[in-house]
Amino acid sequence: MAKDHDYNVQAGEPVGVIAAQSLGEPGTQMVLRTFHMTGMAATAIATSGLPRIIELLDAKKMPSSPIMRIYLKESYSKNFAKADEVAKKISEIKMGSVMRRIVENFSKGKILVLLNSQAMQAVDLTARSVAARLSKEVGVTAKVGEHGNIVINTHTKNLKEVRGITVKITKAIVNGIEGAGRAMVVQDRNGEFYIESAGSNIEPVMQVEGVDPAKIYTNDLFATYRVFGIEAARNTLALELMKTLEDQDISVNDRHISLIADAMTADGTIQSIGRHGLVGKKESVFAKAAFEETVKHLINAAAFGQIDHMRGVTENILVGKQIPLGTGSVRLAIKNKESKKK
Amino acid sequence: MAKKISEKCYVHLNGKAIGHVSDPYAYIREVKEARRKGVISGEVNVAYLEKLNEVHINTDRGRVRKPYVIVDGGKSRLTKEIAEKLEKKEIDFGYLTRNGIIEFLDAEEEENTLVAMTEADITDKTTHLEVDPVSIFGFTINTAPFPEMNSAPRHLMFASYIKQAQGLYATNFNLRFESRAHILFYPQAPLVTTSAYETLKLSRHASGQNFVVALSTYYGYNMQDAVVISKAAVDRGLARSMFYRTYSDEERRYPGGQKDVFKIPPATTEGYLGEHAYSKLSDDGVIEPEMTVAEGDVLIGKVAPPRFLEESIGAGGLEEKTRDDSVVLKPGENGVVDDVVFTESPGATRIVKVRVRSLRVPEAGDKFGSRHGQKGVVALVVPHEDMPFTEHGVVPDLMLNPHGIPGRMTFGHLLETLGAKAAAMKGSRLDGTAFSERGAARLDEYGKILEAHGFDPHGEEQLYDGITGRPFKAKLFQGVVYYNRLHHMVSNKMQVRSRGTVQILTHQPTEGKARLGGLRFGEMERDVLVAYGASLLLKERMLDQSDKATVLICKECGTVGYRDYAKRVDVCPLCNSNRLVEVEISYAFKLLLDEIKSLHIRPQVGMEE
Numbered sequence: 001m002a003k004d005h006d007y008n009v010q011a012g013e014p015v016g017v018i019a020a021q022s023l024g025e026p027g028t029q030m031v032l033r034t035f036h037m038t039g040m041a042a043t044a045i046a047t048s049g050l051p052r053i054i055e056l057l058d059a060k061k062m063p064s065s066p067i068m069r070i071y072l073k074e075s076y077s078k079n080f081a082k083a084d085e086v087a088k089k090i091s092e093i094k095m096g097s098v099m100r101r102i103v104e105n106f107s108k109g110k111i112l113v114l115l116n117s118q119a120m121q122a123v124d125l126t127a128r129s130v131a132a133r134l135s136k137e138v139g140v141t142a143k144v145g146e147h148g149n150i151v152i153n154t155h156t157k158n159l160k161e162v163r164g165i166t167v168k169i170t171k172a173i174v175n176g177i178e179g180a181g182r183a184m185v186v187q188d189r190n191g192e193f194y195i196e197s198a199g200s201n202i203e204p205v206m207q208v209e210g211v212d213p214a215k216i217y218t219n220d221l222f223a224t225y226r227v228f229g230i231e232a233a234r235n236t237l238a239l240e241l242m243k244t245l246e247d248q249d250i251s252v253n254d255r256h257i258s259l260i261a262d263a264m265t266a267d268g269t270i271q272s273i274g275r276h277g278l279v280g281k282k283e284s285v286f287a288k289a290a291f292e293e294t295v296k297h298l299i300n301a302a303a304f305g306q307i308d309h310m311r312g313v314t315e316n317i318l319v320g321k322q323i324p325l326g327t328g329s330v331r332l333a334i335k336n337k338e339s340k341k342k
Numbered sequence: 343m344a345k346k347i348s349e350k351c352y353v354h355l356n357g358k359a360i361g362h363v364s365d366p367y368a369y370i371r372e373v374k375e376a377r378r379k380g381v382i383s384g385e386v387n388v389a390y391l392e393k394l395n396e397v398h399i400n401t402d403r404g405r406v407r408k409p410y411v412i413v414d415g416g417k418s419r420l421t422k423e424i425a426e427k428l429e430k431k432e433i434d435f436g437y438l439t440r441n442g443i444i445e446f447l448d449a450e451e452e453e454n455t456l457v458a459m460t461e462a463d464i465t466d467k468t469t470h471l472e473v474d475p476v477s478i479f480g481f482t483i484n485t486a487p488f489p490e491m492n493s494a495p496r497h498l499m500f501a502s503y504i505k506q507a508q509g510l511y512a513t514n515f516n517l518r519f520e521s522r523a524h525i526l527f528y529p530q531a532p533l534v535t536t537s538a539y540e541t542l543k544l545s546r547h548a549s550g551q552n553f554v555v556a557l558s559t560y561y562g563y564n565m566q567d568a569v570v571i572s573k574a575a576v577d578r579g580l581a582r583s584m585f586y587r588t589y590s591d592e593e594r595r596y597p598g599g600q601k602d603v604f605k606i607p608p609a610t611t612e613g614y615l616g617e618h619a620y621s622k623l624s625d626d627g628v629i630e631p632e633m634t635v636a637e638g639d640v641l642i643g644k645v646a647p648p649r650f651l652e653e654s655i656g657a658g659g660l661e662e663k664t665r666d667d668s669v670v671l672k673p674g675e676n677g678v679v680d681d682v683v684f685t686e687s688p689g690a691t692r693i694v695k696v697r698v699r700s701l702r703v704p705e706a707g708d709k710f711g712s713r714h715g716q717k718g719v720v721a722l723v724v725p726h727e728d729m730p731f732t733e734h735g736v737v738p739d740l741m742l743n744p745h746g747i748p749g750r751m752t753f754g755h756l757l758e759t760l761g762a763k764a765a766a767m768k769g770s771r772l773d774g775t776a777f778s779e780r781g782a783a784r785l786d787e788y789g790k791i792l793e794a795h796g797f798d799p800h801g802e803e804q805l806y807d808g809i810t811g812r813p814f815k816a817k818l819f820q821g822v823v824y825y826n827r828l829h830h831m832v833s834n835k836m837q838v839r840s841r842g843t844v845q846i847l848t849h850q851p852t853e854g855k856a857r858l859g860g861l862r863f864g865e866m867e868r869d870v871l872v873a874y875g876a877s878l879l880l881k882e883r884m885l886d887q888s889d890k891a892t893v894l895i896c897k898e899c900g901t902v903g904y905r906d907y908a909k910r911v912d913v914c915p916l917c918n919s920n921r922l923v924e925v926e927i928s929y930a931f932k933l934l935l936d937e938i939k940s941l942h943i944r945p946q947v948g949m950e951e
Contacts (some may be wrong), residue, residue, distance in 0.1 A: 017873040227841015279410040313872055320885035320928035 012329030014313075016263070019256035026250040027053065052244045056221070056237060059264065059272035063219050066200035068180065071215035072193065080183040083185045086210040091183035092199060093123055093175040095134070097168055106167055109157040111166055123175065130174045137172045140165060177204045193315035202227055221270055225307040284308050286315035353397040366390045366397050370454075373399070376788075378412065378442030389450035398450055406448040408477070409439075410470035417445045418471050418889055444473065466896060475777040476538065483660040484538035485760070486713035487774025488754035491781060496752050503711040507826035508583045511551025511853030515586070519683065519695045523586040524702070525830050526551075528579055532713075532824035533762035534774040550713075550826040551581060552766070556730065556738035556805065557757060557819040559748070560722070564743045568721035571704060573727050575739040581704045583832070589669050590695040591642045592687060596636030600647035602667065604628060604694060607645045613666040620668075628694050629679050638674040642669040643694045669696070674837055675860055678789065707832030712823050714755040716746060729830060730805040730814070740822060755782065760801045764791040766822050849889040849929035865889060889929035894922040900946030902935060921951060 009015055030050040032076035037160040045056065055063060058174070070090065073252060076082045098119045103112040115127060131142040131150050145151035154165050180198020188194060200220040204228070219224035225233035238254075238261035243249055245252050263278060264271050275292045282288050285308045289297040300306070310316055313323045322328040350362040361368040373388045387407070388399045412419045420443050427433045438444040447455065447470070455915065458464045458471050476484050482487050482501045489497055508524040515525055531545035533552050539545070553575075555746070560570045570579070593602040605627040606620050619640045624630050627643035635641065646667040677700030685693045702708075704720060711717035729737045746756065761784070765772040768791050779787075789799030796804070802817040837855045844851055851860035863883050871880040894903045896914035903914040903922045912922035925947070938945050 014873050014875055017869055021869065021873055296945075298938065302938075302941075307948075317880070317884050318928065319866065319931045320881065320890065320926060320936075322881050323872060323877045325872060326877050328875075328877025335626060 001108075014325045015076075015191045017313075019259045020305055022252055022256045023053075023260065026248075026252060027246065029250070030248055030336050035054040046259060048244060048247055053241065056240055056244070057183065057260075057264075059221065059270045059277060061222055063200070065198070066179075066181070066230060067219045068183075068195075068202060068205065069217040070183070070197065070205060071212045071217075072195070072210050073212050075190045076210040077194065080185065080193055081193065082210065085194045086208060087183045087185045087197075088175070089223045090176050090180050090195065090197060090210055090211075090266050091123070091206055092178060092180045093125065093170045093174055093199075096173050098123065098125060098130070098174065099170075102166055102170060104162055106157070106159055106162055109154045109162060111154060111162065111169065112145070112150040113169065116150070125175055133170065133174045134172055135211075136176075138165060138168050153234075173340055177208075180205060225270055229269050230265050230270075233270055234261050237261040255336050278309060280311065284310070284312045284315045287312050290314050290318065343587035349395070351395050351397060353399065356402045357398075364395065366395070369396075369397060373403075373428045378445060380440060380442075384439055384445065386450040387446075387448040389454050389720065390401040391453075400448060400450060407448045407718040408452075409444050409446050409473055410455070412442060413442055413458065413464055413471050413472060414698075416464055416466045416468065416537045417471055418464065420471070429695070430653040444737045454776075465933055472768070476536075476775060479776060481542070483543060484536055484776065485542065486754070487532070487534040487536055488757045488776070491752075491754035491757055492749040492778045496750060499715030500711075500713055501715075502719055503715065503828060504549070504713070504826065506709075506828040506830065507549040507711070508829055509826075510547040511549075513547070516681075519588045519590070519697055520586060520682075521588050525584045525586070526827065527582040527584070529667075531771065531823075533765040533822055534758050534772050536773065536775040538775070550824050552762060552822050553580070553739040553825045554736065555821060555823040555825075556741050557744045557756075557759070558730070558741050558805070558814075559743055560724070560730075560741045563724075564741055565721075566716075566743070567746060569710060569718035569745070570722045570741040571720050572726060572737055572739050573723045574726035574729070574737065576704050576723055576794070580739055581708075581710070581825070583702045583827060584699050585677075585702050586697055586699050587677075588695055588697045589641050589671075590693060591644055592670050593692040594689060594769050595689070596647060601647045601691075602617045602644055604642065604644055604692065611664050611666045612648070613646055615666060615668065618640055619670070626872070628682060628684075629696060631679050631682055631915075633679045634677075635671050635679060635698060636733045637673055639669060639671050639681070639802050640668045641671060641698070642667050642694050671698070672856065674855065702833060704827070705832065707836075709828040709830040710827050711826050712742070713758070713826070714752040714753055716750070716752055717828065718746075720740065726808075728808045730808050730818070732805055732820070736803075736820075738824065740823075744819075753781075753822065754821070757781070759786045759823050760785070760792075760822060761821075762798070767791060767795040767797065796846055801854070816928065843891070845919075846923060848933060849891065851888065872921075883936070885926070885928050890926060891929040891932055892924050892926055893932055895925050895947050895949065897921040897923060897949070899950055901944070902932065902947075926948065 003223050027050060030053070046067065047063065051064075055170045070081055070086075071077070074087060074325075076086055091258060095113070098116055099113050100116045101114040103114070104110075105112065109305040120126070120130075127144045128149045131144050134140070134150065134152070140152050140154055142150050142152045152165070153170070154161065156182040174186070179199050179201035181197045183195050183197035185193050186196045201225060202216050202218050202220075202223050203226075205211060206216060207275045217236075219236065219238075221233050221236055224236045238257050241251075241261065242254060245257075260273075264273065267281075271281070273279070279291050281289065282291075285297055285301040285306050289301075301308075310317055310319070310321065311324060313325060347594070349711045350368075350629040351364070351366045352359045352362045356358070368389065370388055370390050373386070376382045377384060377386055377388075383401070386399065386401050387405070389484075391897075421439070424433070424443065428438075435444075439446075445509065446455070453556065455469045456467050458468045459475050463472060463797060464471065472478075477528060479489055481498070482504060483497045485504070486497075486500050508526045510529050511523065512518060515523060518697065526549065529548040530551045532539070532550065535545070559565075564570045576582070582632050582890050586913050590908040591604075593604060595601045606623050607614060607623075608618070608830060615638075619638060620631055620643055622633050622635065622639055623643050628641075628691050629641045636856065644667045645664040648663050648665050675698070678700045680699040683695045684699075687693050704723070706720050708720050709717060710720065726751060727735065730741075731881070733735045744933075761774060764787075772788075788801075790800065793799045798817070801819050801821050803820045804813055805818045805820070806813050835855070837858070839851070839858055842851065842858045853859040853862065868880065870886070871883070894905060894912050895901070896903050896919055899914060901916045903912055903916075905912050905922075911920050913920065914922060935945050936946075
């Protein structure tokens with residue numbers, strides 16, 4: 001029977017290099033296989049494959065296609081109608097997508113918004129609710145006028161200000177939570193309902209009635225870090241990497257990915273892999289100089305009288321010493337008589 | 343109100359507006375008619391651009407133009423009677439262009455046309471007819487048989503391989519001094535030709551041979567794109583070629599009246615290569631024809647004045663110093679001097695050209711390609727007795743792995759195999775021009791010919807294993823394919839090195855074949871050894887086999903010092919200490935320390951026992 005320690009990595013094993021190679025090799029294949037998404041509906045295209053991996057390893061502040069999975073409290077998750085109600089509260093709808101036309105009356109300082117009744121119906125919105133939300137978001141008095149249109153009084157006749165308000169109105173959110181994107185109710189395998197949305201802004205979503213704040217998931221690393229802490233961010237990072245690779249039918253051992261996620265989050269913040277992150281934090285001057293911005297690192301070292309302790313791989317190859325890894329990690333620890341005399 | 347400018351139809355001549363017309367269609371018709379009647383030059387092209395409402399007339403140079411048969415009223419102007427006359431050579435192509443039967447269109451005028459591929463495709467909207475459907479391919483691709491049976495990328499690949507094919511590039515190759523040239527010993531015309539191939543008369547300087555090809559694996563020696571060839575065929579001259587290389591040199595004149603001299607350099611010359619190297623030169627300092635030469639031999643002996651003026655004056659002017667500037671045979675090459683020529687440059691300096699020839703017998707590592715973008719490298723030259731054979735004793739010249747066919751969709755390769763086999767049995771060459779006949783009809787035609795000569799109509803044959811003598815369980819597809827020998831050959835590329843030359847600056851091994859260089863152990867290779875944990879192997883590669891240097895480093899201040907051999911002490915130039923230790927470091931690191939010092943930064947090296 002295999003024992004636990006049989007699976008342990010031996011001391012001196014260059015796990016980092018192996019992890020980098022294990023992720024790098026399939027990465028070269030991904031460059032050659034980006035055609036696979038062609039023909040899919042434009043809305044369904046989420047950043048995947050190599051661009052997504054790069055995004056994760058570069059620790060971008062916001063993913064280019066953010067996603068939330070919102071789980072509900074028990075009384076909501078069993079009932080579609082109730083779950084849908086929560087989804088409607090979250091789902092982000094902009095004025096621009098439910099209106100037909102916007103007419104400005106500069107002499108009276110009024111703006112007339114002609115609504116698209118079909119679009120309104122599709123998302124279950126009434127002119128009244130839209131008007132109310134507009135008043136709050138833009139800070140104007142919006143009322144429902146003739147033919148169900150919205151009449152807005154800007155309380156100003158300044159041309160520039162009216163036009164500014166028009167622009168604000170078209171961009172205003174008339175329903176849901178900013179950044180949350182379109183939210184939809186989805187049923188999982190156990191028959192329970194949860195919400196998937198094509199945007200991410202978890203802080204306000206957690207406040208929504210019916211949402212289970214402990215179970216909300218987002219692919220936005222930094223939001224996870226802010227709300228749930230570094231451990232959760234590490235798990236999200238590893239999970240997203242694994243999922244992206246899996247989608248491309250590439251199998252990389254989870255341990256390599258875990259190691260990368262650990263390395264990126266080890267100091268309690270999220271660091272990118274590259275000169276602004278992990279490599280930039282290397283101890284050795286030579287290792288940093290060998291990577292990027294050679295002159296900058298050498299000048300800094302000279303100015304501050306830095307010492308390279310020759311503990312890494314790059315700097316030891318540079319001077320021609322044995323690297324302190326693998327067979328080179330072993331040292332003789334016995335003192336002989338002569339050295340005792342000193 | 344006057345018409346808006348954009349509503350007027352402007353006429354542009356070679357991009358310059360010259361006026362406007364009210365009815366552009368009628369105007370264009372008029373210009374074309376005049377051109378067809380020969381009233382204006384046939385090189386004039388006229389186009390109406392509907393979107394811009396502009397007429398463009400182009401008469402300038404540099405337009406690519408293509409001939410089309412004119413069609414009017416749903417009828418081709420190239421009637422049967424005219425075609426017959428053309429066949430009988432009563433009229434020529436010029437007659438067709440002069441009499442408005444064929445006209446040349448440029449890219450702009452083509453936009454206004456509807457071209458029918460064949461006469462059967464003509465409708466009443468058709469304005470032109472293709473001269474021949476093959477014209478959708480270029481000249482190069484049309485020299486290959488059955489291009490319509492292959493996938494498009496393979497055409498491009500064939501077009502680039504054919505440029506590398508060895509053949510009879512010129513019949514006066516004996517008189518030419520090409521810097522590099524290959525001459526195929528027994529070029530053959532392909533058994534399956536095309537109209538383009540015949541029109542270009544390429545069979546007069548063919549660049550390939552008809553190989554008997556079996557579509558079969560051979561004990562794993564033809565995996566991927568490797569091929570296996572028969573030793574017996576090679577011995578009989580299959581794909582044998584001669585390689586010529588010309589070395590040349592000039593007696594240059596220098597400012598100050600000095601000049602180069604062709605002669606056997608005296609032993610006092612700087613950079614003298616040793617008596618042996620010059621032993622094959624004749625008295626004039628240049629090698630004689632038909633002399634066998636090997637690596638390191640001098641072909642042209644030349645002495646040059648020293649590079650710097652002081653050196654020539656330095657020795658008191660008694661004897662002028664000279665520098666050896668001889669032309670040596672390239673490393674890894676050998677052969678026989680084919681011809682030597684003396685000429686003169688426009689500046690009245692003497693020029694010598696020496697052409698060396700050497701035989702290139704096909705061997706493992708040489709590259710071959712068919713006319714269907716199917717290339718392969720010889721992996722094994724199999725002795726005759728080990729090759730498979732048919733009951734008639736036919737032994738294939740080349741064995742191609744069948745896995746290379748379906749993925750690349752080069753059906754033309756298979757069709758050529760069958761067609762050339764039929765042609766070989768029939769005793770006359772067959773036509774494989776694009777679109778000339780439907781594929782199925784061709785298969786039937788070739789099948790019938792093969793059947794009439796006692797072969798399987800599908801080209802399959804029972805072969806016997808040359809090693810065991812047993813019949814193969816499956817029949818093999820065997821036929822004839824026209825193969826080109828491409829000019830990438832191992833003997834011109836192979837190079838080995840254990841120790842050798844190093845660069846002056848870094849003390850690292852040189853790069854490249856011409857400089858007897860090593861192969862780069864790069865960053866990714868380094869990573870592999872790091873990942874494996876082979877620290878001593880890595881050190882050997884990066885240090886011991888590269889730029890190992892032993893330097894003295896001061897124990898007190900950590901700077902690089904030196905050994906004073908006269909006083910037998912080690913000296914630190916900075917702190918005058920004599921306590922220095924020998925340290926093995928890479929020369930690149932020593933160089934880095936020197937460069938940092940040149941920036942007025944003092945690096946210090948600390949050491950542990």
